[in-house]
Amino acid sequence: MTAYIIRRLLLLPLILFGVTLIIFGMLQLLGPDKLLAAYVNPNVFDKLSNEELEALKEKYGLNDPMVVRYAKWLNGVLHGDLGWSVVGKTYVKDALLSRIPYTAELALYAIFPVVGVGVWLGIVSAVHRDKFLDQAIRIFAVVGWSFPDFVFGLFVLMIFYSWLGWLPPGNYSDWAEDIIKSPNFHHITHILSIDALLNGRVDIFWDTIRHLIGPIMTISWLWWAYLLRITRSSMLEVLNKEYIRTARAKGLDERVVINKHAKRNALIPVTTVGGAMIINLFAGTVIVEVIFNRIGLGRFVAQAATQLDYAAIMGGALFYSTILVLGNLIIDVTYALIDPRIRLG
């Protein structure tokens, strides 16, 4: 297995090279005139003459041939410089690094309710097949699946912020910001809630959690319906298998049948879907970030894509590719751990 992991990791740079080359090529095909859009604020554009726009193209090297630009970019990357992000208004590296901890924090906290509750609902539904509970959960799934995520996010914001005043938007409160940004607050893990505890600031920990609940509720809503349906069908399939019948015929207690024999096998397809979901969470969720006004990767990269901010798009691609490769590797390893029939090598 170690050899397998190393082999997969060695492939990573190659994958990254391929991905960036393709994206860069696609962007360059648009031509310098369209790429110029990234460097012009639409509000300022109205004020610029054609000569000034031409000068801008030259200033940002948009007229250079693609090979030259890619070589420059690649050279920068190898020296740790991902370029300047027009959208982030800072260096791409800093723009990504300042957002990753917040996206990761949300993902880390969201995993438990998303996977835990989603899988649990699926199992309950399968076990109580066609009974009231199953029907209720399935209706919930259909409603959840067909309900637009941004509407649900807005509901959460309206109910828990506008009406009840419990869950404000943003990443932290104004009073907390002063403390977080003071020199006395040490950023050890860069995950704010954990750092708050390490700094002995329970108040800031709670403040951070308070700001996380709304987004987590929205994300959970997005994924529960999906996950519970996968779990349910996979569970039903397993429950019809012969070895389950054997187990039951053996006179085993139903709880043991479900927990020991059925669940473990039913969770294999769930691992695939769940893994992909977690990877997705680490990539950032645009809707949640926009509605709850949170710092996050999803919104940043989406904005960069619409504005053709090529350095940010490339930086984002590098990050996402890495996450994807590592995420899938972890899923593969998890397979092998769950299912003894699978041997990696």
Add this chain to the structure above:
Amino acid sequence: MKKVLVFLLMVLATLFFAAVKNPDTIVDATIGEPDTLDPHQAYDTASGEVIYNVYENLIQYKGESLTEFEPRLATKWEVLAGGKVYKFYIRKGVKFHNGNPLTPEDVEYSFERGLILDPSDGPMWMLWEAFTGYPSLESYVKAKLGVSWSEMFDENGNLKPEYHDKLVEFYKLYIDPLVQVAGDTVIFTLAKPFGPFLNLLAQSANWAAILDKEWCISIGCWDGKAEGWWKYHDIRKEESPLYAKMNGTGPFKFVEWDRSQQKVILERNESYWREPAKIKKVIIWGIDEWSTRRAMLEKGDADIAAVPTQYLPQVEGMEGVTVIKPLPTLIVTSLHFNWTINPNSKYIGSGKLDGEGVPPDFFSDEHVRRAFICAFNYDEFIENVMHGLGRRLPTDLPEGLLGFDEALLDDPNAPRFDLDCAKEELMKAWDGKVWKNGFKLILLYNTGNDVRRTAAEMIKTYIEAINPRFHIEVRGVEWPTYLDAMRHEMLPAFIIGWLADFPDPHNFIFTYYGSKGTYGSRQGENFRKFVSTPTPELGGKSLDDLIAQAASETNPEKRKELYIEIQKFAMKHALGAPLYQGMGFRVQRTWVKGWYYNPMRPGDDYYILYKSEK
């Protein structure tokens, strides 16, 4: 029981008489964030707002006026030599936020640094035009040295040795003398009188903000020397040492620009030379989602909120929120035509008058233009699309500026909604060929710009109703495509807005009608030829000549007459249709006090604000 009652009463009291939230802090929930904090590169209002509160200019507008000025960092000023020389007496005892004292040398440095930097997408062209009559440093260099800027540099951007001495000399002869220190005063010398010069210097004009010379040099700005000055010209935004650093003399100190949160934080300058501000902390926060901004305003977590016009009804009547309207802005939105469309344009169909397209010079026919101008329902648009927040204009010159004349709306050539006129004109256009064969063209708008979309759809509806052979497609494209099409003169016609750089008619008239104006130059070769060719109608002058004459005229009465003549000519030849002058509104918590309006101010002046329930 009594205790419970008291408790309940207290709860009710807090519910009904909610106290002012964060009385020392103002949170402004806005859209977007600054482009840069460098006063010489910023050319958008989000940047301008931050600069306005941290840096200061020599003079400021008097309250709500656009024509009267008060001292700020200058204590008084004199206009000499028939309007060619301005002398400013610099205030003593003023300190920058880092403790350095303000000196006349700082003033000289600030202007020269800006003139040298002159970014290609920045605001410095205004000062260049005022000082020299040339629109940029590079054009001035070319005029004086006879060599273009790019020719003087090799492919690596290094100055060719043969031009070294010439450029050093250029600074000494042509840049340095523009702004000179004389004792406690600073003297500005213009090539010729420039009417709106004081407007260009007043607080609101971020390009005329006063920097701390010593501090600027210490962080890597131009060193104030003739040697090597060219290295500081037209640098990229991010290369400027002032991109995210500020040190002004203003009522607020810059604390942080948190770009991951689109948030700018300012704090009160306790050693400000006037009374310190009443507000201690200002948070300008770009929150892109309207629902989030609305919720924050409702909860009192935001004191001021940016509200898109279509959502105005949602905040009118909101408890604890005040809407102030209408506020006349200096923004004009107009429809203009391209008289020579790029033949490669994808938006003119076959490129011929065969019913499947339009020829590139379609709009050079006055009848076509007038028909389009008559096919727009101005009042309806203002009433329903703009929620009444707009006013009609005879030309692209907005109300509030010299030369605006309400009576021009009654001129027989003034733009008006009249489908009979549209029909008649289209029957006459291109000797009847348009009517007989029909035409097809595409009007573009950039997605997200709903005003442009609705205006284009309105024109489509009315024109198509006139003759079934007329076809207009309204197509939304992403911003990069729109920009590209506009630049290459691909758009048959375009709807575009102009926000005043300075409150003077020249800023609008030249922009729209001058052959070298920003929009004038985008209306095709035939348009440029038309406005630059002398005509007996204008007494043997061209429209360009008349615009130049009006700009340098110092007698306001005569100037006004010239602008009226220009506007009559523009209406007579259907040069464009001003769709509306925007009326703004302001939405704030009722506890925000002290605010007043000045249309030139970019965003808020936090110095005048305070929070109080009364």
